[in-house]
Amino acid sequence: MKGRTVAIVTDSTRQLGRFSIRYGEHVARARRDGRPVVALESTIISHGLPHPDNLRVAREIEQTVRDNGAVPATIGMIGGELVVGLEDHQIEHLASAEGVAKLSVRDLAIAAATGADGATTVAATSAVAAAAGIGVFATGGLGGVHREANATFDESADLTALARTPIVVVCAGVKSILDVGATLERLETLGVAVAGYGTHRFPGFFITDGGFDVDWQLDSPEQIAAVMAARADHGAGAGALVLGNPLPTDEQLDPALHDHTLAEGLSLLARHGVTGKAVTPFLLSHFHSSTDGKSLEVNVRIILRNAALAARIAAAATPAHAALGFSLPG
Numbered sequence: 367m368k369g370r371t372v373a374i375v376t377d378s379t380r381q382l383g384r385f386s387i388r389y390g391e392h393v394a395r396a397r398r399d400g401r402p403v404v405a406l407e408s409t410i411i412s413h414g415l416p417h418p419d420n421l422r423v424a425r426e427i428e429q430t431v432r433d434n435g436a437v438p439a440t441i442g443m444i445g446g447e448l449v450v451g452l453e454d455h456q457i458e459h460l461a462s463a464e465g466v467a468k469l470s471v472r473d474l475a476i477a478a479a480t481g482a483d484g485a486t487t488v489a490a491t492s493a494v495a496a497a498a499g500i501g502v503f504a505t506g507g508l509g510g511v512h513r514e515a516n517a518t519f520d521e522s523a524d525l526t527a528l529a530r531t532p533i534v535v536v537c538a539g540v541k542s543i544l545d546v547g548a549t550l551e552r553l554e555t556l557g558v559a560v561a562g563y564g565t566h567r568f569p570g571f572f573i574t575d576g577g578f579d580v581d582w583q584l585d586s587p588e589q590i591a592a593v594m595a596a597r598a599d600h601g602a603g604a605g606a607l608v609l610g611n612p613l614p615t616d617e618q619l620d621p622a623l624h625d626h627t628l629a630e631g632l633s634l635l636a637r638h639g640v641t642g643k644a645v646t647p648f649l650l651s652h653f654h655s656s657t658d659g660k661s662l663e664v665n666v667r668i669i670l671r672n673a674a675l676a677a678r679i680a681a682a683a684t685p686a687h688a689a690l691g692f693s694l695p696g
């Protein structure tokens with residue numbers, strides 16, 4: 367593996383700090399050869415999917431990216447070092463070790479200084495990917511504004527991170543455990559661009575339709591690549607483009623089962639006093655255990671579809687615009 371220190375820049379003027387980023391061999395090679403790269407997060411692996419499915423799925427996500435013409439760069443922290451392009455044994459470690467931290471942007475320095483093993487959220491993965499000159503990132507569903515956030519103030523740092531990080535995030539909307547409408551309002555306020563892939567409706571993660579329209583519909587990887595090119599010309603300091611890629615309706619979680627499971631999960635949250643960054647993993651794990659694995663199957667389909675689309679977008683982007691808004695030397 368090849369080590370190199372780059373600045374974590376979350377827009378063209380601000381710098382959060384300096385971290386040593388280690389590039390996995392496959393990613394270092396892809397960068398040298400100018401091949402398309404797709405960033406992948408590791409919180410899904412460590413905190414979003416149950417063991418041992420998580421490891422199998424992490425490998426399937428990477429394979430899907432390869433099958434669609436790009437090189438996967440799963441991002442995470444091993445022993446305090448940020449890795450862009452985790453090797454298979456490192457992914458296995460993050461999938462099975464006890465005590466892997468869930469790292470948002472604010473945690474990166476503390477985790478680096480203390481030599482932690484950590485999985486990066488959408489917020490941290492985007493920041494690191496953009497700093498590494500990667501312009502496309504695939505995940506399942508974004509974090510956002512939680513239901514009852516008016517009382518709890520629980521809003522994912524994914525939103526503020528995306529406000530200052532130039533990257534295309536391919537997702538199935540925001541997780542359906544959230545307040546989708548409030549999250550869309552916050553994305554608007556924060557200047558995060560939102561578009562539907564082949565639809566004017568914002569997807570609802572486990573369910574196809576999140577209940578809201580979006581202003582823009584984009585229909586092909588080439589069209590999204592054209593947006594990336596326009597962004598490079600017109601707005602280097604801009605935030606992310608969130609691309610909502612809905613599941614076909616016959617592949618979604620049964621909406622009635624979804625609503626029932628969610629209501630149950632929310633009351634368990636309150637009963638167990640779960641707060642902070644434990645909320646999202648708790649609710650996802652409640653879904654997976656109480657739907658007999660149905661939500662897990664749906665979650666996996668979501669991620670694989672997003673990985674495939676992200677790879678096709680990265681492959682369609684011209685190398686000069688492969689990073690959205692700016693690129694870093696070397």
Ligand code: PSU
Nearest residue numbers: 409410414487488506507509522643646
């Ligand atoms: N998408 C999934 N599963 C997940 C997540 C996204 O399909 O586990 C993770 C992402 O890492 C996202 C995080 O950043 O959930 C949001 O956590 P929070 O609500 O605590 O910000």
Ligand code: MN
Nearest residue numbers: 520521522642
């Ligand atoms: Mn939260």
